Amino acid sequence: VVRLMLQEGRTRPPLRIVGIADSSGGISTEGDFELPLEELLAWKTSGCSIRSFKMGGKGASALNYHASTISMVAGAGKPGNILLDGTPVDLKTGGVGLECCRFAASHGIHLVMANKAPLVLAYGELMAAAAREPRCRIEFSASVCGGLPVVNVGRRDLGCARLQSVRGIFNSTSNYILSRMARGEDPAVALRAAQEVGIAEADPSLDLEGYDTANKLVIICNSVLGFPATLSDVALTGIGGVTAVDMQKAALEGEVYRLLATATLVTAHAGTPRYTLSVQPERVKADSFFGTCTDSDMCVVFRSDEFETISMKTDEKGVFPTAAAMLRDCFTIIREEGCSHC
Amino acid sequence: VVRLMLQEGRTRPPLRIVGIADSSGGISTEGDFELPLEELLAWKTSGCSIRSFKMGGKGASALNYHASTISMVAGAGKPGNILLDGTPVDLKTGGVGLECCRFAASHGIHLVMANKAPLVLAYGELMAAAAREPRCRIEFSASVCGGLPVVNVGRRDLGCARLQSVRGIFNSTSNYILSRMARGEDPAVALRAAQEVGIAEADPSLDLEGYDTANKLVIICNSVLGFPATLSDVALTGIGGVTAVDMQKAALEGEVYRLLATATLVTAHAGTPRYTLSVQPERVKADSFFGTCTDSDMCVVFRSDEFETISMKTDEKGVFPTAAAMLRDCFTIIREEGCSHC
Numbered sequence: 001v002v003r004l005m006l007q008e009g010r011t012r013p014p015l016r017i018v019g020i021a022d023s024s025g026g027i028s029t030e031g032d033f034e035l036p037l038e039e040l041l042a043w044k045t046s047g048c049s050i051r052s053f054k055m056g057g058k059g060a061s062a063l064n065y066h067a068s069t070i071s072m073v074a075g076a077g078k079p080g081n082i083l084l085d086g087t088p089v090d091l092k093t094g095g096v097g098l099e100c101c102r103f104a105a106s107h108g109i110h111l112v113m114a115n116k117a118p119l120v121l122a123y124g125e126l127m128a129a130a131a132r133e134p135r136c137r138i139e140f141s142a143s144v145c146g147g148l149p150v151v152n153v154g155r156r157d158l159g160c161a162r163l164q165s166v167r168g169i170f171n172s173t174s175n176y177i178l179s180r181m182a183r184g185e186d187p188a189v190a191l192r193a194a195q196e197v198g199i200a201e202a203d204p205s206l207d208l209e210g211y212d213t214a215n216k217l218v219i220i221c222n223s224v225l226g227f228p229a230t231l232s233d234v235a236l237t238g239i240g241g242v243t244a245v246d247m248q249k250a251a252l253e254g255e256v257y258r259l260l261a262t263a264t265l266v267t268a269h270a271g272t273p274r275y276t277l278s279v280q281p282e283r284v285k286a287d288s289f290f291g292t293c294t295d296s297d298m299c300v301v302f303r304s305d306e307f308e309t310i311s312m313k314t315d316e317k318g319v320f321p322t323a324a325a326m327l328r329d330c331f332t333i334i335r336e337e338g339c340s341h342c
Numbered sequence: 343v344v345r346l347m348l349q350e351g352r353t354r355p356p357l358r359i360v361g362i363a364d365s366s367g368g369i370s371t372e373g374d375f376e377l378p379l380e381e382l383l384a385w386k387t388s389g390c391s392i393r394s395f396k397m398g399g400k401g402a403s404a405l406n407y408h409a410s411t412i413s414m415v416a417g418a419g420k421p422g423n424i425l426l427d428g429t430p431v432d433l434k435t436g437g438v439g440l441e442c443c444r445f446a447a448s449h450g451i452h453l454v455m456a457n458k459a460p461l462v463l464a465y466g467e468l469m470a471a472a473a474r475e476p477r478c479r480i481e482f483s484a485s486v487c488g489g490l491p492v493v494n495v496g497r498r499d500l501g502c503a504r505l506q507s508v509r510g511i512f513n514s515t516s517n518y519i520l521s522r523m524a525r526g527e528d529p530a531v532a533l534r535a536a537q538e539v540g541i542a543e544a545d546p547s548l549d550l551e552g553y554d555t556a557n558k559l560v561i562i563c564n565s566v567l568g569f570p571a572t573l574s575d576v577a578l579t580g581i582g583g584v585t586a587v588d589m590q591k592a593a594l595e596g597e598v599y600r601l602l603a604t605a606t607l608v609t610a611h612a613g614t615p616r617y618t619l620s621v622q623p624e625r626v627k628a629d630s631f632f633g634t635c636t637d638s639d640m641c642v643v644f645r646s647d648e649f650e651t652i653s654m655k656t657d658e659k660g661v662f663p664t665a666a667a668m669l670r671d672c673f674t675i676i677r678e679e680g681c682s683h684c
Contacts, residue, residue, distance in 0.1 A: 153499075307663045308660070308662075
């Protein structure tokens with residue numbers, strides 16, 4: 001995010017960054033002035049930790065991890081500020097991300113999230129807490145499919161439609177591995193390649209066992225479909241069982257494997273939609289929309305009576321689209337709600 | 343729009359419709375109560391004109407066309423109301439649509455437009471007029487590619503990106519004809535089929551000569567790219583010159599013809615992007631994203647450094663997606679600005 005904000009010629013959101021943290025801990029300014037972003041970025045890029053960064057003349061507090069970010073929000077963070085959560089996904093406890101999000105949502109601090117765990121574990125709780133604050137906005141377009149605005153289009157542009165189904169390829173690592181396996185590559189080699197490209201999650205089981213895909217489906221259910229699903233509602237099968245032989249058989253019939261997430265409308269009585277949810281490897285025609293979604297591509301298909309079929313696809317190889325999605329959410333909040341650090 | 347609003351089980355925007363017009367003229371209620379929509383729809387569906395509709399006990403004014411809609415806006419229409427413009431495209435004068443939009447934008451009446459002409463002819467003027475009103479919002483997601491939220495995604499979700507190019511198939515009729523010609527059909531027969539399906543513009547030259555596509559490109563330029571282009575900036579070639587022989591030659595190399603709109607960034611000095619614009623039939627690989635966009639499909643591809651490549655596609659056969667897009671824009675205005683008839 002910081003690198004993108006500093007790139008020359010880019011439209012920069014009118015934000016001052018007053019606190020920042022990595023797994024070593026964080027720092028925040030004692031006043032309202034901005035952290036020296038160029039120096040911080042150079043420091044971090046050279047392999048040093050945020051907590052060991054020393055500011056020149058101006059005051060900065062060094063903070064411990066866990067408590068750190070919480071304190072940072074409580075200290076430098078004030079109502080109307082924005083907290084950006086990009087901490088790693090922790091599906092067991094929600095981790096420091098959930099702690100911070102809980103604090104922010106209950107103190108009128110806007111939230112922009114790339115981290116999926118707090119949304120998967122506590123969507124209703126966070127939204128209810130934010131709704132009690134006079135002005136607290138939670139945006140999370142970066143949490144589903146990087147830069148592809150799946151959640152935004154679903155919530156805003158298709159908000160007046162009754163969606164019959166949502167189906168998609170939401171995890172680029174597993175899609176990358178399936179695509180390479182179809183070309184005869186060993187799955188382990190393909191995973192290493194995905195890690196080298198930087199698209200794989202820190203914990204590879206999230207990608208391979210389908211949890212990352214299921215997380216995104218749960219977020220879509222809660223935010224777009226109005227169906228308060230949890231992970232346990234998803235019939236989940238990862239890509240581990242798909243063998244080279246399976247792939248060869250599929251290829252003979254012009255088909256390929258894709259790890260598909262599906263939500264299908266079951267009942268639609270007034271106000272209470274219910275969907276069945278699955279994440280599983282499925283065979284699709286190689287020349288279909290899903291079949292042509294290869295390598296690190298991700299995609300979604302929304303079906304409704306009102307809008308018929310709307311399909312979206314992103315072909316992104318780097319880490320910037322997800323960062324850009326967090327900036328987009330900051331812009332949305334600033335435009336629609338205002339921010340005390342603009 | 344009315345049919346969609348009345349469909350059972352649909353989420354209906356909290357709006358009362360107090361005036362309505364067709365080419366015969368219009369009617370509006372004298373109070374603030376809603377027109378009897380079910381009866382009006384049955385009346386209109388049976389082939390009768392709006393102007394000849396007689397309301398039961400409640401008062402309604404019959405209005406002349408041209409003056410009609412203007413008067414309706416001036417009379418029943420009040421600041422905070424929403425005017426929906428779905429009049430036919432008139433690129434020469436802007437027609438009654440432009441008159442109404444001018445009136446609305448300068449009187450604090452929100453605008454939701456499916457009609458492209460006022461945007462193509464007077465984008466800057468309308469936006470400037472609306473900006474002078476304390477609360478006047480202009481939304482027009484229905485004007486580009488029916489239900490596909492091209493303008494919304496471009497303006498809101500990619501608003502923080504510097505777009506390198508926007509490319510797409512924006513006209514379903516010409517795409518339908520090219521797709522059928524590729525299967526050996528006569529262009530005139532294909533056009534009649536498109537008219538029977540209801541996707542063709544009232545004036546077929548808008549579709550075939552590329553004006554409809556160029557209109558949409560101009561709207562994207564003004565609203566998404568921040569480049570105040572007009573139709574004369576578009577190098578325009580329709581599909582009339584593409585012959586059956588051209589198509590057969592292309593097919594031998596695995597290619598098909600598509601009528602593609604393209605905006606390409608030329609200079610990007612701070613604040614002043616400039617794009618070259620073209621609409622022309624181009625040969626693309628049959629299995630590419632554009633090539634697989636067949637029949638009545640429409641699509642767009644946004645390229646930027648920040649978000650890499652984002653592609654969107656709609657497969658819509660009926661008239662409801664465009665109507666649903668107008669309702670979506672009403673919801674957006676109600677949510678973000680409020681409306682005096684909610």
